[in-house]
Amino acid sequence: TVPFADGPTSPGGAGDGVYSGTIPGQTAGKLIRYRVDAVTGGVASSAPATTDSVRFRGVVVTNPAVSSQLPVIEWFMDDAVYNDILANHREDDYQGAAVWAYNGTVIDGVLMNVRGNSSRTANKVNWKVELPAGYTFDLGGKLPYPLGGFALQNYSDNFADVGWSTVKGAGARGLNIIPVRTQRNGNFWSLGRIMETEDGSWRSAQGVKTWAIYKGDGGSVGRTASPADLQARLWLDKKTRKTEDFTDVWTLSNNVDAPASAAQQAWIYRNVNVPELVNYMAINSIIRHADSGWYNWWLARDTEGTGRWEMWHWDLNWIFTTPASDGKGTFLTPDTSNHFTQAMLAYPEIREMFYRRLRTLADQYLQPGSFEATWDAISAKTTPDWNLDHTKWGGYTPDSARTSFLAGLADRRKVIADNTGTGKPVPPSQAANANVVINEIQYRPGGTGGEFIELANPGTTAVDVSGWTIDAVGLTIQPGTVIPAGGQVVFVGNDVAFRAAYPSANRFVGGQFTGTLDDTGEAVVLRQGSRVVDRPDGDEAVDLQLE
Numbered sequence: 001t002v003p004f005a006d007g008p009t010s011p012g013g014a015g016d017g018v019y020s021g022t023i024p025g026q027t028a029g030k031l032i033r034y035r036v037d038a039v040t041g042g043v044a045s046s047a048p049a050t051t052d053s054v055r056f057r058g059v060v061v062t063n064p065a066v067s068s069q070l071p072v073i074e075w076f077m078d079d080a081v082y083n084d085i086l087a088n089h090r091e092d093d094y095q096g097a098a099v100w101a102y103n104g105t106v107i108d109g110v111l112m113n114v115r116g117n118s119s120r121t122a123n124k125v126n127w128k129v130e131l132p133a134g135y136t137f138d139l140g141g142k143l144p145y146p147l148g149g150f151a152l153q154n155y156s157d158n159f160a161d162v163g164w165s166t167v168k169g170a171g172a173r174g175l176n177i178i179p180v181r182t183q184r185n186g187n188f189w190s191l192g193r194i195m196e197t198e199d200g201s202w203r204s205a206q207g208v209k210t211w212a213i214y215k216g217d218g219g220s221v222g223r224t225a226s227p228a229d230l231q232a233r234l235w236l237d238k239k240t241r242k243t244e245d246f247t248d249v250w251t252l253s254n255n256v257d258a259p260a261s262a263a264q265q266a267w268i269y270r271n272v273n274v275p276e277l278v279n280y281m282a283i284n285s286i287i288r289h290a291d292s293g294w295y296n297w298w299l300a301r302d303t304e305g306t307g308r309w310e311m312w313h314w315d316l317n318w319i320f321t322t323p324a325s326d327g328k329g330t331f332l333t334p335d336t337s338n339h340f341t342q343a344m345l346a347y348p349e350i351r352e353m354f355y356r357r358l359r360t361l362a363d364q365y366l367q368p369g370s371f372e373a374t375w376d377a378i379s380a381k382t383t384p385d386w387n388l389d390h391t392k393w394g395g396y397t398p399d400s401a402r403t404s405f406l407a408g409l410a411d412r413r414k415v416i417a418d419n420t421g422t423g424k425p426v427p428p429s430q431a432a433n434a435n436v437v438i439n440e441i442q443y444r445p446g447g448t449g450g451e452f453i454e455l456a457n458p459g460t461t462a463v464d465v466s467g468w469t470i471d472a473v474g475l476t477i478q479p480g481t482v483i484p485a486g487g488q489v490v491f492v493g494n495d496v497a498f499r500a501a502y503p504s505a506n507r508f509v510g511g512q513f514t515g516t517l518d519d520t521g522e523a524v525v526l527r528q529g530s531r532v533v534d535r536p537d538g539d540e541a542v543d544l545q546l547e
Contacts, residue, residue, distance in 0.1 A: 002022065002023060002024075004020060004021045004036070004038065005020070006018060006019045019038075026061050028061050028063035028186070029060070029061060029066075029074075029183065029185075029186030030060070030186060031059075031060050031074070031099060031101070031106070031185075031186075032058060032059050032060075033056035033058040033099070034056060034057055035047065035048060035056050035057065052134075053109055053134055053135065054109040054132050054135070055108060056108040057108070058101065058108060059106060060074045060101045060106060063183075063186070066181075066188075068181045068385055069381040070179050070181045070191075070381060070385060071102065071103075071139055071194075072102070072180070072183065073100070073101070073102050073152075073180050073181070073183070073194070074100075074102065074182075075098055075100050075101070075110075075112075075152075075183070075184055075189075076098060076101070076185050077096055077097070077098040077185070078096075078097070079185070081097060081098075082096065082184075084096070085113070085114060086114075086125070089113070089114065090114045090125070091120060093128075094113055095112060095130065096113065097110070098110045098111065100129065100131070102139065102140065103140045107131060107132070107135050107137070108132070109135075110130065110132065111129075111130045112127050112129055112130070112152075113127065113128050114126065114127065114128075115151060117217070117295070117315075123393060123394075124154045124190060124392075124393040125154060126151060126153050126154050127152040128150075128152075128197075129149060129150055129151065129152055130148075131147075131148050131149060135148070136148050136201075139178060139180075139194060142178055143178070143194075143196070144176060144205070145205060147201050148200055148201065150196050151193075151194070151195045151196075151197055152182065152192050152193070152194060153192055153193040153194075153195050154190065154192055154393075155192065155193050156191045156192070156382075156386050156393070156395055156401075157317075157395075157396045157401040157405075158375050158379060158382070159317055159318070159319055159320060160193060160316045160317045160319075161177055161179065161193070161374075162287075162319075162371060162375060162378075163289070163313075163316030163319045164177050164195075165374060166283060166365060167283055170279060170283050170286075170364075170365075170479060171279060171466065171478070171479025171480070172279055172280060172312070172479065173310075173312050173313075174313070175195055175202065176195070176196050177195040177196075178193065178194045178195075179191065179193055179378065179381065180192060180193065181385045188392065190392070190393070191385040191386050191389040198213070198239075198298060198312065208302075210240075210241075210303065210304050210305075211240060211241075211302055211303055211304075212240060212241050212244070212248050212249070212303045213238075213240045213241075213299075213300045214236040214237065214238055214239065214249050215236065215237040215239060216235070216236060216296065216297045216298060216299060217234065217235055217236065217237055217295050218233075218234070218235040218294055218295050219235030219236070219294070219295075220293055220294050220338050220339050221257060221338060221340040222253060222257050222339055223253060223254050223257035223258070223339075227246040227250040228245070228246070230250045230253060231245070231246045235295075236249060236299070241303065248301055248303070249299055252301075252309055253339070255268075255271075255343075256268075256342075256343035256344075257339040257343075258343070260346035260347070264343060264346075265347055268343065268344065268347075269506040269508060269509075271307065272309050273302075273306070273308040273310050273511075274344075274350065274353070274480075274508060274510075275353075275478050275479065275481040275482070275510055275511065276311070276478065276480055277311055277344050277480070278344075278354050278480040278481075279357060279478075279480025280310075280311045280480070281333070281335075281341055281344065281345070281354055282354060282357040282358045283313065283361065284313070284334040285358055285412075286361045286362065286365055286366070286412060287319040287320060287412075288319055288326075288408060288411065289313070289316060289319050290318075290321055290326040290331050290334075291315065291318045291326070292314075292334060292338065293337030293338045294337060294338075296314050296315040297311055297312065297338070298311065298313075298314055299311060299312075299340075300312060305495075306495040306512065307495075307496060308495070311340060311341075319408070320404075320405055320408025322407055322408055322411050323411070330419075331415070332415055332419055332425075332426075333354065349484045349508075352482070352484045353462060353482035353484060354482075355425050355426050355462070356427055356430070356461075356463070357480055357482050358416065358426060359416075359420070359426055359428070359429060359430065359464075360430065360464045360466065362412075362426075366409075371405075371409055375402060375405055376402075379398055379402070382398075386398050430463065430464055433531075434459070434463045434533075435457075435458060435463075435533070436455050436456070436463055436483060436526065436534060437456050437526075437534045437536075438453060438524060438526055438534045439488060440454040441454075441517065441536070443518070444519050447501055448500065449492075449498050450492060450497045450501075451492070451493040451517050452490050452491065452492045452493065452498060453470060453473065453524065455490075455491070455510075456483070456488045457483035457484065457485060457486060457487055458486070459485060460485050460486070462483060463483050464481070465477050465481050465483060465489070465510075465528075466482075467479065467529075468526060468527060469526075469527050470513070470524060470527075472515065472517065472518075472523065472524045472525065473491075473493075473513035473515035473516065473517060473524075474514040475491055475513040475514075475515070477510060478510065481511070488508065489508045489509075489510040490507055490508065490509050490510065491509075491510050491512070492509060492511075492512055492513070493512065493513060493516065494512065495509060523535065524536065
């Protein structure tokens, strides 16, 4: 207890109504928590206020001996709490009280628990960090938006960094992950990663807050007897829409965990965001995410919108492996055990889409020196702390991790090269002037199906149209959209209405556009960057119906 006094040493001197007190000096790295309690005119007040979700403010005494090119996180947890969690609560998500500090900001009232699957048994565990109500963390502006909760991952190597960078760069739903040095109770604890999780702020940023979202903890998207049976198996962790049962995801699981058939194919085209799944699978092949069969993925359905299912990446710390280390063979296609990806790749036209997208991403990421430069740029900042981490926890050294990464990268390059060429499934690089035409336009729908634009590929090889645009309707084509040789793709104003109007055929819907077509006429131009791919003249741009 330190008294506040309006004395000669307080700011302004004695008797001016300004009170002060001095907290005794502490040693480097020490956490000091404090609060102010006062009674003025018989009225009690405090800072933090009694309504605040934290009890204390705080400061950490700077330790000049701590030097790093990374953000330095200070976290504090009583040894008894820390040891109890590691001894007794690795599996039950029990939360221990902690304090979180960065760059002069101290947040009291933090809760932390061990997270993960197999990593829960490691000496150096992953932590879930939950901030008190009303408090967020943005790592001094290094995160794109503040987080109320996140993960402190145990990774010292760069695999997950490279993986999430690839996911985001390829246009899929990725996470922000940032290397940090952490100090616990004033002592070095780890080189780790601050990583957002696919909830809260992330869902808002992605526009998926109303979606049905399930985290895959097992089951390979497998068949069960009923929605209740699926729920009871604990294969899926339902994250949203918790007042609803598992009927939606049970329907998905039972449809994809079945032999290939015309009915299954039709279900896929009506209920799956096909380009998103194609992109998801191609990315997994590029980074060899061989640990994505039984679990380590998310299932998500745009319940109140298109109604279509997507599959999202997760847990990218074990990637760029080799057949010798993971037993998954060449892993050219990521369908080794997952029923959803198996079902997608059972159909020749979807396999054709996948292989074209795989070639696009291989050309983008597997060029000599590209991934190596990404890895080395991260290591340039992390190596000093990585060496400390290795001394404390073991695991990869910077050199051994890079050697392992290069072996996995060489495997990816060889597998794709060995499967490219005449008679091989992976096509050569796409021509710069790949030909696609605007085949049909419905700008004045007479029925209920709404507006649409159909693109056709008249060529003999699939064309990846990811990122191509049609400005007239505000359309940027989503990543993973590939038109098979001789095939078509339809972009619609209203996906649900379109499917209702055309229920009997497998229409490949590439996505929805936000604009509308002008009934009085306008230029409808398909572009690849600055290149005009197709611009129908007035005779072609007429009111058409799909046959």
